Amino acid sequence: xxxxxxxxxxxxxxxxxxxxxxxxxxxxxxxxxxxxxxxxxxxxxxxxxxxxxxxxxxxxxxxxxxxxxxxxxxxxxxxxxxxxxxxxxxxxxxxxxxxxxxxxxxxxxxxxxxxxxxxxxxxxxxxxxxxxxxxxxxxxxxxxxxxxxxxxxxxxxxxxxxxxxxxxxxxxxxxxxxxxxxxxxxxxxxxxxxxxxx
Numbered sequence: 001x002x003x004x005x006x007x008x009x010x011x012x013x014x015x016x017x018x019x020x021x022x023x024x025x026x027x028x029x030x031x032x033x034x035x036x037x038x039x040x041x042x043x044x045x046x047x048x049x050x051x052x053x054x055x056x057x058x059x060x061x062x063x064x065x066x067x068x069x070x071x072x073x074x075x076x077x078x079x080x081x082x083x084x085x086x087x088x089x090x091x092x093x094x095x096x097x098x099x100x101x102x103x104x105x106x107x108x109x110x111x112x113x114x115x116x117x118x119x120x121x122x123x124x125x126x127x128x129x130x131x132x133x134x135x136x137x138x139x140x141x142x143x144x145x146x147x148x149x150x151x152x153x154x155x156x157x158x159x160x161x162x163x164x165x166x167x168x169x170x171x172x173x174x175x176x177x178x179x180x181x182x183x184x185x186x187x188x189x190x191x192x193x194x195x196x197x198x
Contacts, residue, residue: 002049002051004046007020007022008043008044009041010042016030017062019047028060028062029083030061031063033094034064049069050073052076061083072090078127088116097173102124105129110124110125153187153191154176154179157171157175158175160188161192161195171195174195
């Protein structure tokens, strides 16, 4: 129903924000990830939205990035995972992080999310892994080349480290941090070397 809301950020809390537009204040439930990405109060923002209607309850959800909202839709399509649980999962990591845990079948990490037990984590992997696998290799905004949000160089480094016996979940976050902190573009070999030194 609503694609996005654009206006002044009036207040910002870890679980919700208030955005004023045309004299109306909209309260949006948000993940911790969206909370961290948004600027401080009084700044102008554009937040992607989803209106969730259930019986007599109308909840408005906000997302700093479109891909976070798309992942939210995938999560609430899974049986027994409602909007509250989906936001909790998204608060535990970015869509790329969660996709990585699912591809690595890392139910233990997913189950650390409050309200998500081992059984739900396994069901999440079972239902989402085939959908994520279909998306690998497709181009994404910003030059990303996989559904995990990694570049081809990062993917090569991850596969090489997996061949050495490391789990994907173990090396993914290290590689992403190295790439983010590096001032120059690293080769696959340099990336592998730096990851092994961590």
